[in-house]
Each structure stands twice: as C-alpha cells, then as structure tokens.
Amino acid sequence: MEYRSRSIHKSTSIMISAILFLFLIHTSHCFYLPGVAPEDFQKGDPLKVKVNKLTSIKTQLPYSYYSLPFCPPKKIVDSAENLGEVLRGDRIENSPYVFKMREPQMCSVLCRITLDAKAAKQFQEKIDDEYRVNMILDNLPLVVPIRRLDQGSPTVYQLGYHVGLKGQYTGSKEERFFIHNHLAFTVKYHRDPQTDSARIVGFEVKPYSIKHEYEGKWSENTRLTTCDPHTKHTVVNSNTPQEVEANKEIIFTYDVEYQESDVKWASRWDAYLLMSDDQIHWFSIVNSLMIVLFLSGMVAMIMLRTLYRDISKYNELETQEEAQEETGWKLVHGDVFRPPSNSDLLCVYVGTGIQFLGMVLVTMIFAVFGFLSPSNRGGLMTAMLLLWVFMGIFAGYASSRLYKMFKGTEWKKISLKTACLFPGIVFAIFFVLNALIWGQKSSGAVPFGTMFALVVMWFGISVPLVFVGGYIGFKKPAIEDPVKTNKIPRQIPEQAWYMNPIFSILIGGILPFGAVFIELFFILTSIWLNQFYYIFGFLFLVFIILLITCAEITIVLCYFQLCSEDYLWWWRSYLTSGSSALYLFLYATFYFFTKLEITKLVSGMLYFGYMLIASYAFFVLTGTIGFYACFWFTRLIYSSVKID
Structure with missing residues (x-):
C-alpha cells in the first residue's frame, strides 16, 4: 500500500509539472485557401x-x-x-x-x-x-x-x-x-x-x-x-x-x-x-506542437506501464488470503459502474457533446479542403449551423444509449431534454444580446425573419432528428457492465488533498487549454479585431491534439481516483477535461482588458455574452471527449482482471 501511495505521489507530481510546463508555449501560424471562380473583364467593362x-x-x-x-x-x-x-x-x-x-x-x-x-x-x-x-x-x-x-x-x-x-x-x-x-x-x-x-x-x-x-x-x-x-x-x-x-x-x-x-x-x-502585425514563425509552431505531443506521449507511457504492472499483479493472486488483501482500483469493482447521481443530465450533456464533435469535425474537414474560404462570406457560420442541426440524430443516439445503460426507460423524455437544453440556454443568451444590439439600431441585430428561420430549423429539423436518433439508440441492446455492481455502496475512504475533486478537476483542464492556447489568440483576433481567419489546416492539427490531451488527462486522473478507492468517476471524468472551458473564459477576459479598446457597456456585454456561449460550447465538447475516454478506460481495465 505504501509503494502504491509513493507511486501515485510520484506520478501526480510528474503530471502537474508537465501540465504547468505547457504554459511556456505560445506562437502563431497562417496559410491561405482559394476562393470562388474567377471573372474575366475586357477593357471598358x-x-x-x-x-x-x-x-x-x-x-x-x-x-x-x-x-x-x-x-x-x-x-x-x-x-x-x-x-x-x-x-x-x-x-x-x-x-x-x-x-x-x-x-x-x-x-x-x-x-x-x-x-x-x-x-x-x-x-x-x-x-x-x-x-x-x-x-x-x-x-x-x-x-x-x-x-x-x-x-x-x-x-x-x-x-x-x-x-x-x-x-x-x-x-x-x-x-x-x-x-x-x-x-x-x-x-x-x-x-x-x-x-x-x-x-x-x-x-x-x-x-x-x-x-x-x-x-x-x-x-x-x-x-x-x-x-x-x-x-x-x-x-x-x-x-x-x-x-x-x-x-x-x-x-x-x-x-x-x-x-x-x-x-x-x-x-x-x-x-x-x-x-496582422504579429510575426509568424513556422519553426515555433512546429516546436510547440512537438512539445505538446511529447508530453502526451509521456503521459501515455506512464499510464500504460503502471497499468500493465497492476493487471499482471492482480491476475497472479491465487489464494483467498491474497485476494482479501487486494488494494487499489480492483477493490472498488463492485461500485465503479454504479449509476451516478443526476444521470439524466449527464446523458443529455454527453449527447450534446457528440453533436458538437460531429459538427466541428465535418466543418474542419470542409474548411481544410477550401470549401469555406474567406471569399465565401458567411459560409463558415452557415455550414456550422446546418451541420449542428443534422448532427442531432447522433446526439439522440448517444444520449439514449447511455440512458438505457443506466436502466432508464423513458427515452422520449431524455431525447426532448437533449434537443432543448443546450440550444435553449444558448438561444436565451443570444436573444438577450440581440435585443441589446437592436436597441442600438445596429445592422448586427438579427431580423425577425432570420430569428424565425432559426427556430424552425431547431424545432422543425433538429428536434425530430434527435428523437429519431433516440429511438434507434434505445432499441439497441443495453451496454453490459464487465463486472457486477454490489447492492450496498462501499464507503469511500478519506482522500489526499491533491485528490480533492475541485483541485483535480481544475488541474485536469490546464492541459487541454494548453493545446488550444496557441491558436486562441488568433481566433479572438479574427473575431473581435475584424481580421480574416483561414488557418484551418493548423487548427485541425490543434483540434486533434486537443482530443488526445482531453482523453489522456482524464484517463490519468481517473486512474489516480480509482487507485484511491474513489469510484465516483462519472461526473468527474466529464468535468475534468470540461474545466478547460473555465481557462478559456479567463483568457478571453485577459484578452478583453489587454488587446481590445471597448469602453461602452453594451459592447462589453456583447463580448462577454458571446464568449460565455463559446466557453459553454467548449465545455460540452471537451467534457464529452474526456467522459468517453474514461468510460472506455474503466471498461477495459475491469474486463482485463479476474474477479470472482
């Protein structure tokens, strides 16, 4: 037990050092995408x-x-x-x-x-x-x-x-x-x-x-x-x-x-x-990417070696006395798949995250191939809205599959919540911001006809597709747990200070934020300083790194949590990588006070309102990635050991 404690302490210190080291990275990059078909002009035209x-x-x-x-x-x-x-x-x-x-x-x-x-x-x-x-x-x-x-x-x-x-x-x-x-x-x-x-x-x-x-x-x-x-x-x-x-x-x-x-x-x-007045250096970009990839590889190596040793040790236990002395993550096998509190809300957020992931992936693929170049004004936002609507079928499928695993029976209720919760919150914030813009008589105010079209897309296309996905997902056989769950929940022992949920969740969000921190400055500049953004090739690489880092940091912290005999991993796995959205919003606040010259109250409210929406969306996306990584990880390790 002391050896395991020292191992956890050592691994935790390495992880924290690696995460904090990522804050030293910052650079920039651009490349161009072609536009629409050319037009020839003769003299005098x-x-x-x-x-x-x-x-x-x-x-x-x-x-x-x-x-x-x-x-x-x-x-x-x-x-x-x-x-x-x-x-x-x-x-x-x-x-x-x-x-x-x-x-x-x-x-x-x-x-x-x-x-x-x-x-x-x-x-x-x-x-x-x-x-x-x-x-x-x-x-x-x-x-x-x-x-x-x-x-x-x-x-x-x-x-x-x-x-x-x-x-x-x-x-x-x-x-x-x-x-x-x-x-x-x-x-x-x-x-x-x-x-x-x-x-x-x-x-x-x-x-x-x-x-x-x-x-x-x-x-x-x-x-x-x-x-x-x-x-x-x-x-x-x-x-x-x-x-x-x-x-x-x-x-x-x-x-x-x-x-x-x-x-x-x-x-x-x-x-x-x-x-942009910023000097762009390819070498710095490649260097920062290599550092992030190296840290991710180091985390994966630590995890695989430690985990392999654990599984080998557990499978070698033969006598009853040895089995009774088992420690670490195997000890909580009877509680690790116990449904979490407020499981319906978790299903909704996981389904919404899958919807976001599909939208972002397809949008970036289109952008990388030049279909969403700067010359096609409004094309990027139009594509994202349409893809969000049609990805509703995957949201319904994911949420109902997880809901059925938690022994849920009312798939229509969970589908309705999935279709309305996140879009409803975003639409409410957007409606208030639009009212402020309309009060300033700005052309940025969305007309009533367009607002009505958005509502029609939401309830006429997205909601039905979520229900279709929910129906298909609920008809599938329920996902079976690799181990049986005890009827009486096990008492969780007192945790070390560094395994406190708030501390581990906040630490877990730093590494995913570091993956996008390189590019976040240029995204904010393009949005708020009226410049073009067309570095989708590099952004796609950053997004892949974000997926990897979200998955790895969640798996590592989930492993430490289970080794400490704390089996409440469902929500924590979602919040661990999802907490990167907090750092994104804090960076947006820092950017507001250091780079922008906004002095009017309405303009400031618009900035923080839209950045709140962006951070909320980032939370849903990264949280879902972390959840599924941890879900796969726990099923894998508990199906790899012999449990009587």
Missing part, C-alpha cells in the same frame, strides 16, 4: 462596387453603410445574403461608384451634400468610435495599404478605411472632426496576354479629407479647383481638410487608378496574410 457594413473594433456594433448620409445611388438594392452573412451583420448593397475596367478616372464628383445638425452628429459619433467603411469589388474586400517605418518589412493592409479622423487646426486646442470625402482607389489586375482580358487581384484605397472649392454656382458641370481631372495621378490642390459641422457643404469625389500586377488570381488573397 463596368465594374460594380458594392458597399458593406460599417465596423468598429471599439464598439463591435456594425451599421449599414447608408445609416450615414453618404451619397446614395438612384435605388438602393440589397444583395442576396446567406444565413451566415445575416448573423455576422453583413449588409451588402449597391453604390454610386462607377468604374470602367482599365480606364482611369481622376477627380470624379460623386455628389454634394449639406449636413444638418443630426447628420453632422451622426458622422462625428462614427468618427469618434473609429468606424471603418467596407467595400467590395469582384468579391474582394477593400483594403488600405499601410507602410511600416522599417523599409525591410512588407506592407500591411487594413480592412476598410476610416470614416474620418479627429484633429486640431494649427494654433487651436479644440478637437475637430474631419471626414474622408476623397477616395483614391487602386484596382490591381492580372492581364492575359493572349485574350487581353483581365482579372482583378487587388482593391486598395487611400482616403483623403479635402475641403473642395469651385468657382461660381454649383451645377453638374462645375469644375473643382482643388483637384485636376486631367492628370494621371491624384493631385490635391488644398491643404485644408473637410470639417464635419452642421450646415457645412461636403463634396464627395474619387479617383480610380489601374495597376497591372504579376499576382495571379488564385493568389490574390495572399495580401490579407499580412493584415
């Missing part, structure tokens, strides 16, 4: 510029482009949007900007407006919150090139241009608001020398604030004195920016310049790899 939502990393509340009094076309036409685009807050509409392929335009007048007090205030608020205007040309988003101070570094790109800027006139301390009313567009194209057709490979802009001037009264043919339409490049003859004030006249103008590029159409998204 019209180019349709579309406008998208206004976005701000300070407020996280998107607004439609025409929520501000920009120059409108004769008729505003909304583009058809998929479910994912609507949920993301995208509002793609036509614009008055008229381009012709490979025909430069200089100082083209878009419109002239006079701001009233309300419109001026709207512009000032959006400028103060650092809102950006997003446009699209040939499915390529508009970017602003930003050159770094050090000449050796490549140009980075900012998605969209700022509505305006704040500043002061010389000799004045009063802060003023200035609007970007002149846009110098640059359209890059790759030309086919044989057909003379071209494909758009870049869409850039440099915004200017210019107080335009003209002679005489304004008319359609009025010529501006502040810029020359006959030059080949942008020439601004004014040093005075356009101030945003009530009753101020603002003239919107633009230039279009075309540049031939060697970049081929298939590589046109490569520039967006540089939108």
